[in-house]
Amino acid sequence: MPHPSLRTTVIGSYPFPGWLEFACRNLDQFGETDREELIEDAVLVAIHDQLEAGLDVITDGEQTRLDFNLSFYGFLEGIELESAPPRRFGPPAHDQRGRHKVVGELRAPRGLGTVQDFERLKRLASAELGTRNSELATILKASVPGPYTLSGRLVPNQQYQDRYALTEALLPIVRDELMRLVKVGCQEICVDEPSMSCYAHREDPKRLVDIFNRTVDPVYQRCRLSTHLCFGNFKGRAVGPRRYAPMFPAFHGLLVDEIHLEMASREFAELELIGEIAREKDVAVGIIDVKSYYIETVEDVANRVCACLTQAPAERLSFAPDCGLSQTARWAARQKLKNMVEGVRRVREELNLTKA
Numbered sequence: 001m002p003h004p005s006l007r008t009t010v011i012g013s014y015p016f017p018g019w020l021e022f023a024c025r026n027l028d029q030f031g032e033t034d035r036e037e038l039i040e041d042a043v044l045v046a047i048h049d050q051l052e053a054g055l056d057v058i059t060d061g062e063q064t065r066l067d068f069n070l071s072f073y074g075f076l077e078g079i080e081l082e083s084a085p086p087r088r089f090g091p092p093a094h095d096q097r098g099r100h101k102v103v104g105e106l107r108a109p110r111g112l113g114t115v116q117d118f119e120r121l122k123r124l125a126s127a128e129l130g131t132r133n134s135e136l137a138t139i140l141k142a143s144v145p146g147p148y149t150l151s152g153r154l155v156p157n158q159q160y161q162d163r164y165a166l167t168e169a170l171l172p173i174v175r176d177e178l179m180r181l182v183k184v185g186c187q188e189i190c191v192d193e194p195s196m197s198c199y200a201h202r203e204d205p206k207r208l209v210d211i212f213n214r215t216v217d218p219v220y221q222r223c224r225l226s227t228h229l230c231f232g233n234f235k236g237r238a239v240g241p242r243r244y245a246p247m248f249p250a251f252h253g254l255l256v257d258e259i260h261l262e263m264a265s266r267e268f269a270e271l272e273l274i275g276e277i278a279r280e281k282d283v284a285v286g287i288i289d290v291k292s293y294y295i296e297t298v299e300d301v302a303n304r305v306c307a308c309l310t311q312a313p314a315e316r317l318s319f320a321p322d323c324g325l326s327q328t329a330r331w332a333a334r335q336k337l338k339n340m341v342e343g344v345r346r347v348r349e350e351l352n353l354t355k356a
Contacts, residue, residue: 005314005353006305007056008341009284011228011260012143012190013324014046014061015333039064043120047128049330053337054345057139057188057318060121062326064113072150075112076173078104079154094232094239102157106169112177118142118186142186143324144178146193146227147171148211164207171215178219188224190260191216197229197247198240205250213255226258226284233290233323244270252280260284262322265291268304271311278312286322288336295335301343314353319344 016024020042023030030038046061065071073079082098121140129138147170151163160166174191181189196208216225229247232239244261251259259277263269263286274283287304288296301319308317319340325333 004056005317006344006348006351007318008054008344009057009141009318009320010050010055010059010337011320011324012059012062012141012192013065013326014049014059014063015325015328015330016063017042017045017330020063040120040124043124044128047121047125049334050337051128051138053334054341055138055337057141058125059141059143060117060124062117062143062324064117072112072145073100073153075108075110077107077109078102079106092234093237094234097153097234099153099155101155102160102166106160106166106173108173108177111180112144112173114142114144114177115180115184118181119184122185139188140186141188141190142181143190143192143228144174144181146191146196146212146215147174148208149193149195150174152195167211171211175215175218178216182219182222186223188226189219190226190228191256192228194228194230194232197244198232200251201241201243201246205247206253209250209253213253216255220255224258225256226260226282227254227256228260228323230260230262230286230323233327238291242266242269244273248273248276252277256281258282258284258318260286260318260320262286264289264296264304264322268307271307274308274317275311278316282316282318283312284318284320287319288321288340290321290323290325290328290333290336293329293332295332296339296343298339298343298346301340302346305344305347309347314351 020038023038027035042063043060046063047058050058073081080101080103082100085098087095125140147167150170151166154166156162156166160169178189193212196212200208212227219225229244231242259281261274261283263271274285277283285308287301305319321336
């Protein structure tokens, strides 16, 4: 699908305001109406910060979710939610994220909640800009974790004996959610499958591509589809070997319009890969390091954009942070986004490219 050259975008998540963090730890003190007001206020904050930065593509900041995927388990039937993580103290690591027991058939009769989130985003973004949604120049994006990533927090049992069996059970649930998003008018969806990129070094990458493609097939070419390939970001920590080589050439076969790559935190290693991807697909390059509190300057960003332009044409490139921003303090996230947009804008002007 056509889009502005050198557009600016985000993956999905945005930092929770401090008051929302506090409220999440004390939800029993709030009524249902109070909680809905908390959510709406938090989404408005995320929208405001993204629009203030000048992004071409915004999300709701995933303000209704604990991390980018953990809240989805609350929509699943057939699981017993773990009450506490197995390790709560010491340096943060991925073993502090709990796993849930599977006790029955996996179902999601209410969906996964992303349609309600997107409808809220449309309504609040439209009000924020003072115009009808159909006239918004800014693109609204929804992010949905894929079935392989969702399966990672579930414990196999006799019915679902390994991670792939759990994935196959979750696949139609995610696929139906994507179809519902398209039906309500979502024009851009990021299907997050970071587990695929984290574990491609030890799994069959062609099998992972097959899983992904069967998940998105009904909505492919019905909206702008992207996927985010990173190496983990829980508490700013990676979990997989930070190399893209094990994924390719197999991942060239993903049914998406755009592939997002984590580059800034890796000092732009494997930069030549964006040129390979750009032969057939668009590339969203992570040029802002969400794991670092160094605030990239406008000049940093412009130089990084120019480096990417030596590998791929402007019409194939988008720019984003390396990952979601949920693990980054809001003050830093705001300035990083502003500088990212300004740096890209300077290069656009130098190349005489229009924003839209």
